[in-house]
Each structure stands twice: as C-alpha cells, then as structure tokens.
Amino acid sequence: MDGSVFVLLLLSGLLCRGSGIFRQYYYIKTAMTWPEAQRYCRERFIDLATVDSMDDVNRLVNVVDAGYNGSVWIGLKRATQTRWAWSNGENKTSEYFNWAPGQPNEGAYCVSTYNGYWYDALCSTLRYFTCYKGNATYIIQTAKNQSDAQSYCRQYYTDLPTVHNSEENDQITRIIKPSNNFWIGLFLDSWEWSDTWSRFFRHWAAGPPLASGDCVGMSRTNSGRWAQYSCRQRTPFICHGRPVVPEYQFMNQSMTWLDAQSYCRARFTDLAAVTTMNDVNRLVNTVTPGRSGSVWIGLHAVEVKRWVWSMGDISQENMWHPGEPNGDGECVRSFNGSWYDESCSTVLPFVCFNDSAGLMITQTAVSWRDAQSYCRQHHTDLASIRPEQQNLIGHESSLWIGLFLDSWEWSNQWSHFFRHWAAGQPSLSSGSSNCTGMSLAHSGKWAQYSCDAQQPFICYGDDKLIKNQIVRLKFSCTGKCTLNDPSLQAAILNEISKKLKSMGLESDRKLSWRKGQGGEVFHQERKPRASSNTACKKM
Numbered sequence: 369m370d371g372s373v374f375v376l377l378l379l380s381g382l383l384c385r386g387s388g389i390f391r392q393y394y395y396i397k398t399a400m401t402w403p404e405a406q407r408y409c410r411e412r413f414i415d416l417a418t419v420d421s422m423d424d425v426n427r428l429v430n431v432v433d434a435g436y437n438g439s440v441w442i443g444l445k446r447a448t449q450t451r452w453a454w455s456n457g458e459n460k461t462s463e464y465f466n467w468a469p470g471q472p473n474e475g476a477y478c479v480s481t482y483n484g485y486w487y488d489a490l491c492s493t494l495r496y497f498t499c500y501k502g503n504a505t506y507i508i509q510t511a512k513n514q515s516d517a518q519s520y521c522r523q524y525y526t527d528l529p530t531v532h533n534s535e536e537n538d539q540i541t542r543i544i545k546p547s548n549n550f551w552i553g554l555f556l557d558s559w560e561w562s563d564t565w566s567r568f569f570r571h572w573a574a575g576p577p578l579a580s581g582d583c584v585g586m587s588r589t590n591s592g593r594w595a596q597y598s599c600r601q602r603t604p605f606i607c608h609g610r611p612v613v614p615e616y617q618f619m620n621q622s623m624t625w626l627d628a629q630s631y632c633r634a635r636f637t638d639l640a641a642v643t644t645m646n647d648v649n650r651l652v653n654t655v656t657p658g659r660s661g662s663v664w665i666g667l668h669a670v671e672v673k674r675w676v677w678s679m680g681d682i683s684q685e686n687m688w689h690p691g692e693p694n695g696d697g698e699c700v701r702s703f704n705g706s707w708y709d710e711s712c713s714t715v716l717p718f719v720c721f722n723d724s725a726g727l728m729i730t731q732t733a734v735s736w737r738d739a740q741s742y743c744r745q746h747h748t749d750l751a752s753i754r755p756e757q758q759n760l761i762g763h764e765s766s767l768w769i770g771l772f773l774d775s776w777e778w779s780n781q782w783s784h785f786f787r788h789w790a791a792g793q794p795s796l797s798s799g800s801s802n803c804t805g806m807s808l809a810h811s812g813k814w815a816q817y818s819c820d821a822q823q824p825f826i827c828y829g830d831d832k833l834i835k836n837q838i839v840r841l842k843f844s845c846t847g848k849c850t851l852n853d854p855s856l857q858a859a860i861l862n863e864i865s866k867k868l869k870s871m872g873l874e875s876d877r878k879l880s881w882r883k884g885q886g887g888e889v890f891h892q893e894r895k896p897r898a899s900s901n902t903a904c905k906k907m
Contacts, residue, residue: 391424391608393417395431395440397723398604398679399754402583405441405605406562411782412643414609415563416443420457422522425571425592428606432588439585439597441605443562444570446582446596452479455518455553456527457569464533472556478514479554484541486554491515492574497551498540499525505543515574517551528553559584563608570594602754614647614828616640616654618663621824625803625817628664628825629779637829638780639666645744648788648812651826655808662805662815664825666779667787669794669802669816675700676785678740678750678770679721687755693773699736700771705758707771712736713792718743718768719761721751727760729767737791739768776804789814843890851890857881 394413396405402416409416419425419442432440452465465486472479472488480489489495494511499521506525508517521528530553531537544550557568573593581596585603597603617636619628625639632639642648642665655663675693693700693709701710702719710716715733720743722728728747730739736750743750750770753761761767774785776794790813795801803819806812806826817823843851850856861879881889 391418391420392610393428393431394607394611395433396605396607397433399602400441400605401602402441402445402599402605405607406443408784409443409562409605409607409609411784412612413607415561415607416441417606417608418443418561418563418565419571420565420567420569422571424569425586428586429588429592431606432604436604437589439587439595439603441603442584442586442594443608444559444584444594445562445599447558447560450556450558452554453557453568454530455521455555455568455570456530457567458530464531464537466531466534466537477556479552480549481537481540481544481552482549483546484537486552487549488556489549491555495549495551496544497521498529498544500527500529501525505529505540507544512551513574514551514555515572518553614641615830616651617827617829617831618654618656619825619827620656620659622822623664623825624822625664625668625819625825628823628827629666632666632779632825632827632829635832636827638778638827639664640826640828641666641778641780641782641784642788643782643784643786645788647786648806651806652808652812654826655824659824660809662807662817662823664823665804665806665814667776667804667814668779668819669775670777671775673773673775675771676774677752678743678772678785678787679748679752687753687758698773700769701766702753702758702761702769703766707769708766709773710736710766712772716766716768719751719753720747721749721770722747727751727757729761735791736768736772737789740770787814788812852888857889 396408400408406416417428419428428442466481466484468482468485468487471486474488474490476488476490478489478491478493479486480493480495481487491514494513495517496511497508497517497520499506499508508520512520518528528551529536529540531540540550540552555570557570559570561567571592571594573587573590573595581598583597583599583601584594585597585601586592586594586606619631623631629639640651642651651665687702687705687707689703689706689708692707696709697711697714699710699712699714700707701714701716702708713735715735716739717729717731717733718736718739720728720730720739725747730742734742740750750768751761752771753769772787774787776787778784790807790810793814794816801816801818803817803821804814805817805821805823806814861881865879
C-alpha cells in the first residue's frame, strides 16, 4: 500500500471514530422558547443538542434531572426541504433507489419493499421487517409499525437496513418471502439540526411527525423519544459543546472606551462581556491587586429600549395592566395579576427564582436593585413570571419581578442581558455617559461614564501576540514515504481541524505546518538498525 494512503487512513481512523462524535451535553433548567435556548447555547457552548445514535439518546436522558417529567428542547427543527434519508443516520442518501413504477405516490413518510421494489407507505401500517447487525440480515416476522420496527432493530440488532446498491437490494429480496411487504430503513425527512449537522438519526415517539409544531423536544420519561412542539413553548433544554469561559485580560493603560474597544478587537476578541456573577468575580480577580477606580467593560448604550428579564431573556409575554407601561420607571412590579412600571428606587417585597425550589417570595421591602442582589446571592435571580405562574405569587400586594427596561448592549453583540449595576445606575440624567465601567472597590458593580474618559480596561479572548503552540507529530509509513507532498499535508491539517471543531476546540488561528531546513515539514528519522518501515517525523 502506498505510504501516503496509509497515513491518511490512519489519521482518519484516529480522528473520526466512524460515524459518531462524542459530544458533551449540558442540561439547562431555565425554561426558554426554542429560539432563546438556541441563542443561549450558541453563546455559552456550541449549540442546542445534536443527537447521532442511541448512545447519545441515553446520555441525554441521564443529564436531565431525575425529578423532571416534561420535555426538553434539543436542536432539531423543521427544515425548508424534504429528502429521503436512512434510519441509521447516514449523512448522504445513496444514489441508488429502486422505486416501483409510479412510486413514491402517496405522500407517505416510510418505505417498504415488495418483490425487490420500493413503495411509500403510512408509517402506522403494520408490516414485517428485517434488521441488520454487521454483515448479517435478520427476518422479523412480527408485524409492527415503522417506528416500533425501528426501535426493535435498535434494541436487539443495529437498525433497519440501509440499501446502497442493487446487490444489497437483491440480498434482502432473496431472504424475505415474496408475498409480504417488509419495512426498510428509508423515510422522508423534513427536519434539520441547529448546528447544520447533516446526519439523519431520528428517535420519534410514534413515527415521523405529522402534527403542527416546528421544534423538537425530548421526553426523559419516554425513553428519550422526541415529539414536536410550538417553538414558543418554554421548556428546559440541552446544549452540547464545551462551556465557553471567556479568558479575561487586564490592560493597565488608560484609553477612551472606543480606543479600548479597538485595542481589544485587534489583539484579543473584544472588550469584556459578562453573563454571570462568576464572570463578575473573575473580572475583579483579573485586575492588578491594589488598584482602585474603575475599568472599562464592553457594555454601551444604544437607542433601542426593550423590556428584558434579569435572568437574561427578552420578555415576549404581555401581562401589562391597561395603560401600562406609562413611564413611571424602568423596573416592574406585579400586582393583582398585572404588570406596572415603577421607579427602581421604590421599596417593595419581591419574588426570586431558585433552580431547585422554584418561585420564592421575600416579604422584606427593598429597592429593585437590592432585590436582584439578594436573589442572586441566596437563590438564582429575580423571577421571570409567565402567565401560567401568576397564580403562584398571589395578588394581595405588589412584588418586584425580574423585568426591567434595558437600553444597553455588549460590544461583541452578545444578546444576553445580565446586568450588575450599582445603586442608582444607570442614571437617566447622565446625558452622554453611554459607556460602562466596573468599580474595583464595590464588588465589581457597574456605573456609566462618558465614553471619552480615560480608564484601564479588560479584554477577553486569546492573545493574538502570544506565539503559536507547536505540536510535534510522528508518523510511520510503508513503501515510499510522501509526507512532504503539499496536497497530503493539506488533507491531514483539514482532518485535524475538523476533529478540533467537533470537540468544541475550534480557534480563530489557522493551523499550519512548520517548515525546517530545505523547506520540508517532515524529515526521516534515522535508526541504528535496518527496518522494513520508514519513520517520518515532523520538524
């Protein structure tokens, strides 16, 4: 075998692991709509959960809280096109089809074979079927609908059969009785993954869906099966990928906000963006000890104002009392089942949200900002209230809820609405003070300043001036070793890049080979004794 072929096949085997990719899954308890969940996952991980196999299904079920019985969003949504796909999830439908004359013709979603020809059929029809495992095919002479047949094959074998060519089709035809229809693995699919993953593994609760609803949720209590729901429904969800933890870099030089933004974008990623109290604490610890004053972060004012929740999502519900909001303030109280805008300095009892216990009412009257701080310290945050939850907080007295009017955004345009303002901030009377600094002496609280003020600042992201990391590789090859062939080197880098991306380790930096003397990347490693193998080593 040619040495270049051997090396490329070896690398592919080490990196691709066949058809599956091991993804890390993270269960998020906060209920969101599907688009909100997608945005959350893309900002903090890679995307909403993508599922490749029954192993992935089982891992998803295990990450959901054992006491939760509802559905959770995964990354599947309705696509703009339909296509025939195979049950085992292959990412490209075979060019081979063996439709009977006039088929497909019923607009049905599943496919059976009869005398070697394929017919579309309603997935609820009861038919015999075959399963495969390895190179063996097994006849199951128990009539089941397509979904149950698929589940049976996945439980006891591998899956319903995939037919790539006429030889495989003839093999199945020979072993089944000509007088019966048998399910095969082909089905009509009209769904796609949020991260554009092109495989077609599906795990529907009762065959491919027909009802309304463009987004997909998984049921923990129904063996991880899937059903479709309105994308506006609010449920917990599952993300995949490694958590995005910004690497903060303190710059001990004073600049205006715009100059600091330009500096961070040129050398790192952007001015610091903050999404949690953990981020706030890491920001404070990033600054050189002993410093006082404030430092720029990436938040700045914009013209658009919107009502958002303290926990980070935009309000899409309408529970305002008639005539509200009327300009009384930028924070919101709930009273008698309706919302009222109110000055944030007014003192009221409040309702917190706790990840474990749900809604928690505190009768001590404080300002909205103090209520937010209390909830974040002792629970999760000020509560986001949905219409179906209103009866849980009573109607007798006004309570602060987590809704507030926001007119700020992050320099990197992250859509998260975590805010950590100091008391009295932001101030409506501050005029042109449109940029945000973090106080080093006040628990990392934020205040607004003129963007022309000169302050130190904090960036986030990897330092582009740091030398690239060098990794040495050693390959063995038989026959003629052609590792210095530029096309082979490009193919190897491409495989490494794809693997890093699948693991959530994608970087803005471009992978490249380091050339040694003579312009070659690899050189032959000399051994003291003769050997039938030639060893090549990266410089």
